[in-house]
Amino acid sequence: MQSMYFTEEHQLFRESLRDFLKKEVVPHIDKWEASGTIETFIWKKFGEMGYFGLATPETYDGLGLDLFYTVIFLEELQKVNSGGFAAAMWAHAYLAMTHLNKNANDAQKKAYLIPSVNGEKIGCLGVTEPFGGSDVAGMRTTAVREGDSYIINGSKTFITNGVYGDYCILAAKTAPSAGNKGISIFIVDLDKEGVSANKLNKLGWRASDTAELAFDNVRIPASSLMGEEGKGFTFIMEAFALERLVMGVNAHARAEWALDYAQQYMSERETFGKSINQYQALRHKFVDLHADMDLCKQYNYGVVYKMGKGEYVVREATISKLKSTEMADKVAYDCLQFLGGYGYIEDYPMARMFRDSRLGPIGGGTSEILKEIIAKIVIDKKEYRMPKE
């Protein structure tokens, strides 16, 4: 059903991206997975190719393309089978840069968005804190105005690109007693005095650096504030729809890749004198996974289409992440099983897939929190839309 959404240009873009990844990225993946460090040159190359600027307007060095280019970018990244490498790329381009695109002023865009597009500055998004990531409004990091500066104190955790990144889109409380309404967003250079980062050792996403960040009296210029004080919660909530859709698309793409790999493997592996793709129990399970994947994929494309048209898709984007990440974990589990003992060996791709995929239902809002949100929309008729001014 791709023809409903993808043009020939899209298709050409996909092919050139695929070639690029094969040549420039794939040969380095095992090294980066082992070291937990992505080499700097690749960020530059992505920048040169324009991949970070797909969704950024041309004024700021971007390509200003429709959302299905982003879909292709995400899908092909997943098919490299390094959830961590992909995360580094899309966390920069869609967690950090989305905020710059939407809420930064011209000076901020010149200072951060343009070098982000060009792969010269790497961004991260700092929302989660050690005490209760699900409860965003309960964050404790503070930003206190002092003349022309803000002083940041507090800590963040699980921040993708937080160790090797250059700047952080940071959420902090400017009015701690005001709940949600007291949250503001800042752009903070990570080499500032008082910032320290601790690298976390993770089950998967091993090529990606995930930081625990401490902010100890970090002084930043007042001009680092994005938008106005108190707008942070709204900014975060608005960005979530895209973030979730990104994670939904990632999930269907990696599931599709896993199924393709398993299908190939099963056509070659023999037991009892037959290739294992001839065993009915395996065939039926495979078909079921294939169908589940296709349902998610088509759903996600539909949501992208609507989002691209500017429609309000918080419910759909949340469903997209909820169901697609769950589906992808199931696919990873079962495809690993199709490989028998080889599924358990790290030289075969399913072990990494299994570890990487598991982040899906946790990061960017756990499945439980997504259900809370959908319940509020569907049952309590709550709107997550911005009031039109």
Next chain:
Amino acid sequence: MQSMYFTEEHQLFRESLRDFLKKEVVPHIDKWEASGTIETFIWKKFGEMGYFGLATPETYDGLGLDLFYTVIFLEELQKVNSGGFAAAMWAHAYLAMTHLNKNANDAQKKAYLIPSVNGEKIGCLGVTEPFGGSDVAGMRTTAVREGDSYIINGSKTFITNGVYGDYCILAAKTAPSAGNKGISIFIVDLDKEGVSANKLNKLGWRASDTAELAFDNVRIPASSLMGEEGKGFTFIMEAFALERLVMGVNAHARAEWALDYAQQYMSERETFGKSINQYQALRHKFVDLHADMDLCKQYNYGVVYKMGKGEYVVREATISKLKSTEMADKVAYDCLQFLGGYGYIEDYPMARMFRDSRLGPIGGGTSEILKEIIAKIVIDKKEYRMPKE
């Protein structure tokens, strides 16, 4: 996401159909469910309204509308919550009439298609036999040419509209030794001598009559043959894509209705001083079902869209039925649970829904057989497409 597929005209059609059903059908449903007989007048009314001719060209008294009108017709029928009544209608309009539309010659169309459109003749489709419905090619009913006639012998079972219907689109072997290739399709009047029908007592679909049909030396004119001898298997296989999509659409529609009903119920029912829609465990389950339903619904719309454009969608239509009927059964199960003891009482709608929905994974090809087909397409790269001549 309806706007992607439905125009304002579609919407108006939906509303007028909904009104019609409310006025003309709903008041009779309980009676028809109890008696297992749908009164004749309603067939006439459907005919007068043009509902049976949505997909029939105007030349034969139809309306020649796009497939999304059919979707609306199917969806609204489901929302009456009588799987049996709906089945009687769509088995006539989409099992029997599809064959007339596609494969009948002009004389046959005049004799059967036009009165079918007008609700004057009710059709059924006779494929399944008592010994192994899944194995269509293994059918045993024979049609032997004798001069200007064929003599039919054999039996069919589980035939929807087979007791009260007027004619049967009957599959029989004209060349028993030729396997698939020996199957032909006939139009047989059910009041012919030698035809006898036995009405089956079913778990659900109780308003619909389901027949065991015996053909004992039934003589029919040779002109009853549709197309050529030996084309039957191909005709049946071609019709299956639409039939499955119909059943997929039905499934998402009844699930949506069940969820709407349950949501209303849960907002009104209280235990321990709270309305039960406030219990998190129920809310999360509800959300999960809602999401599963929405995935199927959007998927089905996409398949309809492609089928309407003439694309080859056997894989997609088969996935549609497989996953949507499974989802609908799960929704029926859980929505019944949301009603507590009242779910178990026939005066409340979930008991009937639960019984009716259960047919989904059986009729029109069991889930296992659908998986066989998808496996052949996806794993063995088999095509179910007609060779272009």
Next chain:
Amino acid sequence: MQSMYFTEEHQLFRESLRDFLKKEVVPHIDKWEASGTIETFIWKKFGEMGYFGLATPETYDGLGLDLFYTVIFLEELQKVNSGGFAAAMWAHAYLAMTHLNKNANDAQKKAYLIPSVNGEKIGCLGVTEPFGGSDVAGMRTTAVREGDSYIINGSKTFITNGVYGDYCILAAKTAPSAGNKGISIFIVDLDKEGVSANKLNKLGWRASDTAELAFDNVRIPASSLMGEEGKGFTFIMEAFALERLVMGVNAHARAEWALDYAQQYMSERETFGKSINQYQALRHKFVDLHADMDLCKQYNYGVVYKMGKGEYVVREATISKLKSTEMADKVAYDCLQFLGGYGYIEDYPMARMFRDSRLGPIGGGTSEILKEIIAKIVIDKKEYRMPKE
């Protein structure tokens, strides 16, 4: 693993009971299922055979046998495949009579327990009310002391044996403002003036009568009170462990029966030239169901063993019902599927099994309420044990 629990005497009892059921019960089942009325003679016969007195001491005409006789009684009843007939029998013997056995005084036992053992009086248990069955403490029926009488007002619903039964073990509030502590239990003759019963039309359990009971100024002698005023909630909670275990045992037994039936069917039914028990996908599904059933069965036997030794098994008995009824519904669903179209026909046993089994996760405390209880035990470390006095 039966030898761990069942002696040769148990085995002989099972065989004689099985013969009895085959001769005396099975020939009538279809009639009772159709009419919703179990004929009186069979209650008498059960009484004569001593089946109602398995767990009643000999002093009151019972047999005073260990709990595994009860297990056999329940299991064999399920294997008749009429959930409704079985329910009528065990609701009398284990819902109503358990209260008499445990909490009635000698006079009450003479008046009600002895005729219950003998099948002369049929009992029911009246706890659930129309407004919120899950919330037992929220009941609204009142019993107001007036001299030597109590005056009962209120309504009960979903009461098994409530239409054709003779007496009701009725929960009512003697001190409405005292919450749980205000509930008392009475024995109420159902032919008393002011009692009226309405028979409910159910999805399954069709041989069993289920009543909505209204009590309109019903005057009963004060001697009808069981134990003391205010003890009702405790009595009910204490009886629940056995009630749940009964329902757990029922569930594994009907699942085992369904699997046996399906296995036989599958060995005889052929498609594509093979008996369907040779298809790997069906074999693996069957094995999975078999394994799930066996897990529940062995678990339930273990709980019965411990309960028989007088141990506190509220957690285990609740798990037994929760998991076994869920398992049985799954087995019923899939065994119906194994029969293809015949699964949907009421002349074959799976349709009724499917309808009857569905009550399991609702009656006697819904699965959600059972999870609440287990959560309180396992997470909150709450005890449901009676404080030792």
Next chain:
Amino acid sequence: MQSMYFTEEHQLFRESLRDFLKKEVVPHIDKWEASGTIETFIWKKFGEMGYFGLATPETYDGLGLDLFYTVIFLEELQKVNSGGFAAAMWAHAYLAMTHLNKNANDAQKKAYLIPSVNGEKIGCLGVTEPFGGSDVAGMRTTAVREGDSYIINGSKTFITNGVYGDYCILAAKTAPSAGNKGISIFIVDLDKEGVSANKLNKLGWRASDTAELAFDNVRIPASSLMGEEGKGFTFIMEAFALERLVMGVNAHARAEWALDYAQQYMSERETFGKSINQYQALRHKFVDLHADMDLCKQYNYGVVYKMGKGEYVVREATISKLKSTEMADKVAYDCLQFLGGYGYIEDYPMARMFRDSRLGPIGGGTSEILKEIIAKIVIDKKEYRMPKE
């Protein structure tokens, strides 16, 4: 329900083992997990404590204890939360040593069993080969008799303890054309010329070494043959019941540990001002997992009991592994989820649990192969019992 199976002596053994593990093993685990090497001293200590000889008769330095001591040994090993360390221990004591116990002659027992009991020689079991582990009878490794020797050629893979172990219980074909009947079992010293080992890099079980072993013209004395030529397949099949039960017990034990850990975590973690063990959706999920675990645990104990009594329990032991490992994976998945982001961090225990547990449905016969076996027993009425001679 432990009292049904465990005496006070068992309990004391459990406590002393637990203390031992805490003191001698736990402090080293992270190091061994990181290096993939278990230090030699601990094997000696296990030997000194008698832990390897629980099921070995006293004649060969063992303790000759009943099977519930083995259960305790397995359970407590799991609760160290290093699937790899546990595997090294039980693969030695229950994969390799079971064969020595059952099938070795006195000389072999003196040479291998006694040092195995004492922790001086470490054994492994070599059955699986690179081409199709599920198809044991299809193995290709050969042992050709040459005078007083056998010459071994071929390769094995996935052999636990195969890198650092001292000897291998090796299956090889002495009569390649005779299918199953041509398989024999040998004891092969792993330092023999011609044996080479390659260490595999695994998803989990990282403290355990898993070898790919190549045998290149390895000459072993003819006295290394266990039992007679051609008995190998039977030996393997007989040992499988215990092996599967071991893996079933491991699974319930690690699930129980994961639940305990998660329960503690959930009681301490707060979001939105409540400890997360107060959220109903999490409570219900937890309860469901707890119930599933308890079902498996009680089932497994029952099978151990029967096996201890010498009963034929191939069906039950196979069900035990099938269902318990599946359950454990589900528990690991969901308990990881309960920890939110911390579940994904290797410093918290659930990441390792998640990786380690995944081996359960693969090693020692995949779930699919287990279903094949159960299907043969339950559906085809095949016996896996040795014909009595």
